[in-house]
Amino acid sequence: MIKVLKPGLLTSVQDLGRTGYQTYGVIASGVMDPAAHRIANLLVGNREGAATLEITLSGPVLEFQEDALISLCGGDLSATIGSKQVKPWRPVYVKKGSELRFGQAKEGCRVYLAVAGGFHVPEVMESKSTYLRAGLGGFHGRALKEGDELAAQELSEAAAKIQSFLQKQAGGESFISMDWHVASEFIPVFKEEQPVRVIKGRQYELFKKESQEAFFFEPYQIGSKSDRMGYRLEGPKLQLDKEQEMISEAVGFGTIQVPSNGQPIILLADRQTTGGYPKIGQVASVDIPVVAQLKPGEKARFQEISLEKAQQLYLEREKSIQQLAQGIRLKLKEEVR
Amino acid sequence: MEFNISPLGDHGAIIDLGKTIDEASHERVKQVTAFLNDKPFDWLIEYIPAFTTVALFYDPVKVMEQKDKSFALPYEIVRTTIEKELPKLGVGEKKQGRVVEIPVCYGGDLGPDLTQVARHNDLTEEEVIELHTAGDYLVYMIGFAPGFPYIGGMKEEIATPRKEEPRLSIPAGSVGIAGSQTGVYPIETPGGWQLIGQTPVRLFKPDQEPPSLLHAGDKVVFKAISRSEFDAYKEEQS
Numbered sequence: 001m002i003k004v005l006k007p008g009l010l011t012s013v014q015d016l017g018r019t020g021y022q023t024y025g026v027i028a029s030g031v032m033d034p035a036a037h038r039i040a041n042l043l044v045g046n047r048e049g050a051a052t053l054e055i056t057l058s059g060p061v062l063e064f065q066e067d068a069l070i071s072l073c074g075g076d077l078s079a080t081i082g083s084k085q086v087k088p089w090r091p092v093y094v095k096k097g098s099e100l101r102f103g104q105a106k107e108g109c110r111v112y113l114a115v116a117g118g119f120h121v122p123e124v125m126e127s128k129s130t131y132l133r134a135g136l137g138g139f140h141g142r143a144l145k146e147g148d149e150l151a152a153q154e155l156s157e158a159a160a161k162i163q164s165f166l167q168k169q170a171g172g173e174s175f176i177s178m179d180w181h182v183a184s185e186f187i188p189v190f191k192e193e194q195p196v197r198v199i200k201g202r203q204y205e206l207f208k209k210e211s212q213e214a215f216f217f218e219p220y221q222i223g224s225k226s227d228r229m230g231y232r233l234e235g236p237k238l239q240l241d242k243e244q245e246m247i248s249e250a251v252g253f254g255t256i257q258v259p260s261n262g263q264p265i266i267l268l269a270d271r272q273t274t275g276g277y278p279k280i281g282q283v284a285s286v287d288i289p290v291v292a293q294l295k296p297g298e299k300a301r302f303q304e305i306s307l308e309k310a311q312q313l314y315l316e317r318e319k320s321i322q323q324l325a326q327g328i329r330l331k332l333k334e335e336v337r
Numbered sequence: 338m339e340f341n342i343s344p345l346g347d348h349g350a351i352i353d354l355g356k357t358i359d360e361a362s363h364e365r366v367k368q369v370t371a372f373l374n375d376k377p378f379d380w381l382i383e384y385i386p387a388f389t390t391v392a393l394f395y396d397p398v399k400v401m402e403q404k405d406k407s408f409a410l411p412y413e414i415v416r417t418t419i420e421k422e423l424p425k426l427g428v429g430e431k432k433q434g435r436v437v438e439i440p441v442c443y444g445g446d447l448g449p450d451l452t453q454v455a456r457h458n459d460l461t462e463e464e465v466i467e468l469h470t471a472g473d474y475l476v477y478m479i480g481f482a483p484g485f486p487y488i489g490g491m492k493e494e495i496a497t498p499r500k501e502e503p504r505l506s507i508p509a510g511s512v513g514i515a516g517s518q519t520g521v522y523p524i525e526t527p528g529g530w531q532l533i534g535q536t537p538v539r540l541f542k543p544d545q546e547p548p549s550l551l552h553a554g555d556k557v558v559f560k561a562i563s564r565s566e567f568d569a570y571k572e573e574q575s
Binding site for chain 2: 019020021022023024025026027124125133134136137199202247248249250252253254255272273274275282283284285307308310311314315318
């Protein structure tokens with residue numbers, strides 16, 4: 001069991017989302033940064049889609065009521081146990097009774113805490129993701145609160161071996177990390193005016209020439225009203241060549257739509273299924289994690305990418321995650337030999 | 338069947354099946370949806386039907402596992418597959434949709450904008466209720482929120498613009514009017530529709546399969562009920 005001593009700003013149970021129910025208007029939800037979530041799971045011997053905790057900006061204080069094998073991937077929210085830093089992107093053994101705390105959000109906005117076995121909450125419509133607005137799924141349909149106790153599912157044989165191996169290595173310390181970590185190609189690089197690659201949207205051509213240019217040349221700031229549903233951007237106003245009513249149609253993860261005030265919105269994990277605003281662009285899947293780690297007040301600069309290139313990068317990334325999965329499995333086996 | 342297909346990002350596509358919201362476009366959307374519902378491709382993740390379009394989401398890795406690799410791009414494989422399959426669907430006979438009755442308690446605190454809708458259209462509240470229950474309603478699509486139906490067929494005589502200041506919270510079951518559309522809020526959300534009543538029926542049931550009471554293609558009949566009938570219905574449900 002993991003007990004929540006302080007909940008943090010917004011900590012919720014998420015997986016890869018509620019697939020197959022959007023046809024009934026059911027919001028997909030799921031993690032904002034799928035890459036960090038998947039890798040966090042792989043590092044503790046889980047399948048990629050097991051439920052993790054999505055921790056936002058100001059993290060929680062968690063008490064481990066039993067030994068656990070965990071990993072933290074995503075942004076750097078200054079995780080510590082005792083007075084020592086808990087390093088991200090690697091397997092970590094945590095001893096019963098330890099308290100994991102988070103401090104300042106140094107880089108990025110969200111970190112994923114995976115625990116070997118995966119968090120145990122009931123599935124609703126085949127997913128463990130929390131949809132906060134409808135109070136659905138996850139841990140009682142809501143963000144974590146003080147006093148909540150989260151259970152992990154039974155861990156795999158491989159994970160159990162690693163855990164007992166690290167336990168011996170720890171020699172009474174409250175935690176110990178593996179000395180290796182995931183290759184740097186998987187670890188996000190944080191920049192000012194973060195470049196985000198965007199494919200032209202279905203209605204891109206309907207925008208004024210100046211708006212088309214501004215969208216790809218000027219930086220946009222993440223507004224303070226941004227949340228898991230979408231990031232409201234602030235920057236040059238985008239206008240259609242001529243005003244027209246659009247017929248509502250489906251939107252996707254990373255769709256950039258422009259309401260009549262001309263300020264674009266990037267639709268994210270808790271996006272509605274359909275929308276009636278023109279779509280100026282669509283964030284390339286490989287850059288969704290980059291967007292998910294942007295904090296309100298930070299800036300993004302959109303760069304045009306062709307569909308061909310975006311799909312090529314998508315396939316390459318999937319291949320390298322599969323190779324990473326393979327690599328981690330081998331590494332974990334090697335360690336305990 | 339005439340259609341157009343275009344990309345929606347790097348793992349989605351939108352099939353355009355019409356230019357206007359009407360029953361003909363709706364029939365084509367239904368046909369394509371029925372086809373996709375049989376899971377004809379193992380790369381298909383899910384689909385979202387709307388008024389004149391059906392969006393589909395695919396797994397580019399699975400697309401590339403197909404035998405035919407004459408195109409390098411996953412989207413091109415998806416597009417050519419759809420272009421080959423859809424014309425085979427033909428016109429098919431029009432299937433009669435279900436008829437779903439939705440009881441509504443109009444006015445009072447359950448429908449705080451009934452007076453406003455009546456005033457805007459120079460009608461009495463009773464006339465608004467009469468016209469609202471007399472519509473020939475078709476559910477064109479479910480979207481925006483879980484189980485939220487976009488319903489066409491409301492009488493123009495009761496059309497009313499949205500509220501200037503949206504409410505921060507609208508109770509689940511609220512029946513509203515926005516322009517010449519009518520709809521029912523399945524969950525509590527913010528919103529700008531003029532609220533004329535409330536139904537005790539649950540439109541979104543997360544513990545049931547399927548979770549949405551209404552489906553695209555359903556005919557809807559609104560039936561006026563009294564406050565005591567509303568309360569009795571609520572009681573029965575809990």
